[in-house]
Amino acid sequence: MTDQVSVQETDAGQQVEQPSAQGNIVEVRDLHTYFYTDLGVARALNGVTYNIPREKVLGIVGESGCGKSVTALSIMNLVQPPGKIVSGEVVLHRVGAKGANTEVVLTDLGRHSTQMRRIRGNEIAMIFQEPMTSLNPVYTIGDQISEAFILHQGVNKDEARRRSILILDRVGMPYADTVVDQYPHQLSGGMRQRAMIALGLSCAPSLLIADEPTTALDVTTEAQILDVMRGLQSDIGMSIMFITHDLGVIAQMADEVVVMYLGRVAEQAPVDSIFYDPLHPYTRALLRSIPHVGEGTKERLKPIRGVVPNPYSNISGCPFHPRCDEFMPDVCDVNVPGITMTEDGRAVRCFLYSDRVEKNG
């Protein structure tokens, strides 16, 4: 009953009018998250719109500083000052009994509110990039996983410990009943990331946000961790939002892909379309810049020219136009392209596909 303010019951009739609500667990709509620093305002997210499909893996790719991690924190409502969600909304769709769909606007909930805390770790969980630093060094693995069980499932300490061992076992942690009493510094990087995944999955969330979970690991460990995540995703039937800058990992993990550039979504499409028929010039440039097996060793990689502009700058028009190969003078540098939906349901922001202009660009 605590969600009264922001929950709207939608009946079956309305669901037909909003078909997207049915298939998505989270919708991010025109999200702006700014950081107010001494150097000025960093527009980390500048009108981000995308959907996380239910029970699928959504990959989010982009260069460093494009806003991948900030989107994740914005969904969790965990953006810390001086950062702030300025406008836009994040909507969580819950499927209740009898298929009744309720929606919660997460951005309307307070950062420290009880409702938000009940969602965090319970309905939406998050695992972070650095397994070395994302576990508290002064508490045992068991204590840290138990905390989530005690918090969200109201069980006592012994039961929480028992469940912690089970979940550790499930993510393939060797000697789970020993590890449960060990401290993070006693584990290897791969084991710590398994422990983090166990922590994330402890309350069987409907969405797991993984922020570069394998970046700090070696390739063998990375493959094992990805295996575990993929396996549990289909077992539990949850959605995963997988943030990475590694296109290889995306190809392996994702069902659908969001390509981000400088605080905006360039393109959202199914994974095959992204790799075989990319629409946005930025996506194409990204794909050209990765090496391919079978190419001559003498051939040079084609990097994207220039660098990501700093987030304090205010670029007129499409943020990618200074680096774009298909730059159209007097078009791309004047207006910000709006979102174009293609016939097969892909979303792209580029004037090559329509002249839709973003309203308040």
Place this chain on the structure above:
Amino acid sequence: MASYIVRRLGYMLITLVFVTVVGFFIIELPPGSYLEFHIQSLRQQGGDVTPDQIAALERRYGLGDPVHVRFYKWISGFPRGDFGQSFQHQRPVGELIWSRLGYTLLISVLTLIISWGIAIVVGVYSATHRYTIPDYLITVLQFIGLAIPNFLLALVMMIVLQQTFGMRVGVLYSREFRDAPFSIAKLLDLASNLWVPIVILGVAGTAWTSRVMRANLLDVLNMQYVQTARAKGVYEPKVIWKHAVRNALHPLVMTLGLALPGIISGEVIVSTVLNLPTSGPLFFQALIQQDMYLAGTFLVFFAVALLIGNLLADIMLAWLDPRITYR
């Protein structure tokens, strides 16, 4: 852990032997001895001192012996609880120092506990409310607290309390309780007097510790595991106190061993200014008058307190942070 503590106790004993040797010789270093001080004061009173009398005095105090013999005589009494004679007071050192050492220790430990308690809360508050007006106010107070030397603060408080509030400063007990047997009323009376030296002694330490706490906590709050705790849905105050503060305390506890000597030497100064019946004034007098066994014994007991404080700090650190193991 147990074997570590036993070994540490062994090292402490060795350290203590060195402390007594060094302490004894430092006290010996200034030219002259208590005897010269004594002869001078006898002459000032108009009496004449003959060489015979001097020789008799020298024999009486054993001052004619070479240094190492005197040192041995002094140190060999320790296991029996005999710390030598005070020249000035004509009484065994042991009788003189116990109650005074007790009050010094009481004031020092209370100061440490109270100042840490306040400093941690203040540090956490200003770290979690960084760059707000209360944080700026706290910062100003911290710098004032750090900048005032404690003897000056003692003088100022003495004047203010005496003239404005008519309080008797410089006593531990009111007159009616001074010789009364122990009771709750006596304890309350002690508390009503004891807060003055504790406040004077604690101000600088509290300011410093809360400053360190603020900086440490700001570092820890940026750590990923704090965000992990929030992402788990943990209540924000619990995120701060359970997940962040415990990690931020670590550098503070490491300085605990260093904080104690500062407080004890501060106590000597403050008690001398306030003329409290603690170690301070007696120790100071003993040093001036070269009452060497008294001064030396004080030094040894201060050293013991420091060694124990350091051991406690190390044990606390191991309890606080599982990554620390002592072998």
